[in-house]
Amino acid sequence: MLSKYEVVIGLEVHVQLTTDTKIFCHCATRFGNQPNSQTCPVCLGLPGALPVLNKKVVDYAILTGLATHCAIAPRSLFARKNYFYPDLPKGYQISQFELPICEHGRLEIDTQEGERKTIGITRIHMEEDAGKLLHDSGTGSRVDLNRACTPLMEIVSEPDMRSSDEAIAYLKKLHQIVVYLGVCDGNLEEGSFRCDANVSLRPRDQKEFGTRAELKNINSFRFIKQAIDYEVERQAEILDDGGRVTQETRLFDTATGTTRSMRGKEEAHDYRYFPDPDLVPLLVSEDWIEEIRKSLPELPEVKIDRFVTEYGIPRYDAEVLAAERATADYYDALVKEQGNGKLCSNWVMGEVQRALNESGLPVTECPVAPQQLAGLLKRIEDNTISGKIAKQVFDGMWQSGRDADTIIEQQGLRQVSDLGTIEPIIDQILAANPEQVAEFRAGKEKLLGFFVGQAMKLTKGKADPAALNEVLVRRLKAEG
């Protein structure tokens, strides 16, 4: 069925920004407070109140634009999008229409076929969110305007995606970037990252796009994939039957995994956009852009390449470490201090990640700072302790916050590697296990492990395994 048609997908993503205050007033943007407790005349849309643009929102939009290779407009406009709805206090939403802040960007995704593909970004614009309707049975509906006027960025892609997998790859990449930039908390359930998908089909030999359906406000990657896949099948069936797809907005039903038409008065809109006379044109100077460019963090792709070439770790490690900015920063700081890229990546992906998972802490609150961990890893490298003891020291550091050296000294964990100490211990073991010694000498060399184990037991694991091996083999073989 699908071979007949090519799937065409464009995405519109609404990203809620992490500014402390709203886009046009000084109210806090915190999530989950008492209804209407974070409001003022401006976000309530009271008569006489006026919006004033929060400069931080512009900073964030420019940052996102730079990260996605957009052109930043030196002059952009805010416009009013007019429609009536009870959660929209002014009867219009302040958004950008003509002249958005960012245009002509792009994003690279890796397709399932293992290829790099460029997805165009048409535009990024700033706008305010609406409030929320709370429906309760009996007493009717209520309006909570805490969310009204919280800052959003709408990121609109070109219709460049050809499968639901590509759409998901694009969304995950975009999600990673906005979280990396620190402009969005990335929380899908709370609606910080919401997606509308425009889906259409066209016969493989056709140039023009088919009629599209717009799938609204879906808040998980899994649901987006389901919604697109359902929609593709639905449209293919219509086309197969010789029918026409209607241009409409469709809602995804998470219970049934299907989409349904959102008909009615709400749909037929002429938004009557016009420049908002309450806000002056937004002028962005070269200096402003340069200032933001300086704060642009290294993005995942670049970071991964750098980790591979500079620190000599496998690409897989680099991808895992770079997936989250805080983890990457931790790793970066660790290697800079310690030097051994692979040892460091093993530790961050291993012990550190395990301990964080167990305690439920984010890496930014890791009790063992990168500098402290570097101190520990140095002691492995200079043979002061073994890797096994190091894990024990790490747990101690995690609990107490002390440095590795302090714990090693206090608990006497220094590795025993001088032969003067090891030899008498080995004498003792050989004397106590004559049968095993005989068997070994008779050719059962597997027993070496047994002797090592005995030595470790006696030294509480502190014996240097290399030294131990060397002495054991020498003694066992010499007298045989």
Next chain:
Amino acid sequence: MSLTDLTLHAMQKRLQDKELTSVELTRAFLDRIAAVDGRINAYLTVTGEQALTDAALADRRLAEGRGDALTGIPVALKDIFVTEGVRTTCASRILDNFIPPYDGTAVARLKAQGAVLLGKLNMDEFAMGSSNENSGFGPVRNPWNPDYVPGGSSGGSAACVAARMAAATLGTDTGGSIRQPAAHCGVVGLKPTYGRVSRYGVIAYASSLDQVGPLARDVEDCAMLLQAVAGHDPADATSVDLPVVDYRASLKDGVKGLRIGLPEEYFIEGLDPEVHKAVEQAIASLRALGAEFVQISLPHTDYALACYYLIATAEASSNLARYDGVRFGQRVDRGEGLIDMFMQSRAAGFGPEVKRRIMLGTYALSSGYYDAYYLKAQKVRTLIRQDFLAAFEKVDVLLTPVAPTPAFKLGEKTADPLQMYLSDIFTIPVNLAGTCAMSLPCGLSAEGLPIGLQLIGRPFDEATLLRAGYAFEQAGDWHQRPAPL
């Protein structure tokens, strides 16, 4: 002479010299309101008790030597200014019982100076009108003759000053709404440059045109009130961050050598002969004071009215969308669903002129018409502004009539909105250009109705405007003639 006949600056002097208390003054105005407002209908709300409390506080402040320019001066506000805890209707039934939780910036600045607020003044509903007949609470009558309109939309503010029911008032001017009623009521009205006074807390009619300004007994009073409210406000993105000069300092510097332009497009066929004559006399008077007159042209004047009625109504159609019955104001809900609740609330709450303008504006912004109407109007607006800026290369001030005729009778133009719109033909271009202008009394018609003179200044050059106005005013006595109430 009664206390209410004093000018604001005379009151200020007496208050500061302790010859008078604010309580005495406030009481005199409250008595005056009680005595005459039944015939005028200027006040929609009188806040008598609060005014007396504030007056007592002002007296204490004055006694402690902490008085400001307006401390203890009783003023009143067009009901378009939101006032914390005081009903604010914009003369619309849809806001019949709206009690705002905050003060706008201009109001807050007056309060900070210790001015005493007497109450809220009648107006055309949502500032849409030129006669004050569009109020949801009955028309205001002209203190010079109650059969005539006071002009609009700040008709209550102009009539209030003319009838001596406040020392001065604040109004707003979108297309002439301060200057035209000031002219019809024989008082001085000033529309400052767009961006000079904050619009925060002023209920919006047409955001790119609305501007706050004073209506007062004379030019000096206007200067004092403007001084109190002018200046940048971070809460209004369109307010301009330019220093505010001391308007009274240069008031008496005269007009010797001042170049005054006479735009040929304003002295036209339809101009009432009495108005024409009064303006000619004003020109002669200013010439005698040393001003030089230059004929100039504002070639795009003919398009101003059409341009205004597209831009203003387009903005209004959006500004008035918030009156939906959800959060405040009147709600009509017959349980037929949301959209019907919106429609029924708005149908019941808005008057006919407001509905007319919402429909006009909605049409102008509609898809398919936007380019032909709204966008074209914006382009014409730029041309009109350029006309003025070009004229100000040659002259310092422009002089024109305020309105083509003196005040007309109540009901005379209500049947013909277009005729009504024409009464703002000389004031509207100034709003489109965004510059400042004032209206000064310059004569009386044979029927005893005031005639207004308009002076138009360079953007943000209110000081020159006030200086020219003061010179003209002091050379005559039109501003001292009381309405025969």
